[in-house]
Amino acid sequence: MIQAASLKNTKVFTPTRVGDNEISNKIVFAPSTRVRSAKDGEPSDLQLKHYDDRSKFPGSLLIVEATNITPKTGGNSGAPGIYKKPHVEGWKRINDVIHQNKSFSSIQVIFYGRASDPYFAKRHQLPMVAPSVVYQNKEHEETLNQLGVELRSLSTDEIESLVKNETVQAAKNAIASGFDYIEIHAAHGYMIETFLHPSTNKRTDKYGGSIENRARFLLEVVDLLIELVGASKVAIRLSPWSTYNSMLTVKEEVHPYTTFSYVVNELQKRANNGKELAYISIVEPRVSGAVDVEIDRQTGDNEFIKKIWKGILIRAGNYTYDAPEFKQLLKDVDDDRTLVGFSRYIISNPDLAQRLYQGSHLVPYDRSTFYTKSAKGYNTYPSLNEKPNLDISEADKLFPQALA
Secondary structure (H helix, E strand, O other): OEEOOOOOOOHHHOOEEEOOEEEOOOEEEOOOOOOOOOHHHOOOHHHHHHHHHOOOOOOOEEEEEEEEOOHHHOOOOOOOEOOOHHHHHHHHHHHHHHHHOOOEEEEEEEOOHHHOOHHHHHHHOOOEEEOOOOOOOHHHHHHHHHHOOOEEEOOHHHHHHHHHHHHHHHHHHHHHOOOOEEEEEEOOOOHHHHHHOOOOOOOOOOOOOOHHHHOHHHHHHHHHHHHHHOHHHEEEEEOOOOOHHHOOOOOOOOOHHHHHHHHHHHHHHHHHOOOOOOEEEEEOOOEEOOEEOOHHHOOOOOHHHHHHOOOOEEEEOOOOOOOOOOHHHHHHHOOOOEEEEEOHHHHOOOOHHHHHHHOOEEOOOOHHHOOOOOOOOOOOOOOOOOOOOOOHHHHHHHOHHHHO
16 A cells, blocks of 8 residues: 555645636546446446545546447447437436535547447447548457458548537537536547547548648537537547557657647637637556556657646646655646546545545555456445445445446
């Protein structure tokens, strides 16, 4: 266990205005996919308890896991959705308890694209689509061929429809579900990010070629959401240095500085014109997807984004590596605009903010339980001065939806 120092009298616990809301502390629950949804992507009772437990520190911000906008761009087993009525009803239950706890929620909406689970796509007859037919690697190509799943390029009309139809409906559903913010997932090699890079976008129409064209889909989604719900409710996540889902970084013909400087500059232009997003969330080079990156293998840093973006920034990625002093955490939140995202240590410490406030031990996480269907390692970590929430067998009986 880690014995954390008390951060009570640091900037970690100073309020920050995020969009229309005041967040009480700078510790954010970063989106953490744990595939515990019920059938057809409906939020389960497992998820209800999970988010209830992690929103008890008043004024906290929770960004819920990647949530599918539409099966038209694929999906993943156990991942939640936001495209039909049962999804809205399930998320509404979860948001009701988060708000009862006086905390706030953001939904991370995603188009899966070529990063869809091939077996899930085959089983549910879902398409495997991308800006261009570029496989993640040889193994990915062979798996799709063996399953008889075709990776195909989206037509221009299909892309326009995803913006005008599926994105519109997802935004309406997210607001009806009670979310305070809508975060666009443009990171980690999922569909939107594959539009941004020339290594995965070989198109010759208005969505390919120049950086202006490669960023067009993303910015169309941004502008549509701003129009529908207001800029103060819109956010975005970027991962300039991640190679997750077989993305390239500095080996590309276009450096991440060039690509992401353009994107962030476009977002700042909107802010300058009175349409400032609630926040930009960036993944630090200390992690790539779910994997920590050794210091000597990190390829860059995100300081260039701070020089362009003047609004709220959420930085996430292995902020416990220098515990118990948390030097990097304290350095980053010294900038009043910056919040810090935790994932794994909020999974294993539901009351992480409280623990850091008073200076308490941190419970280590168990990676082997991250992507199971059980309550174990999901709803069985105790808060301070509590016994484990439930016996494992009892938990699984109480939450059968996630086992389906």
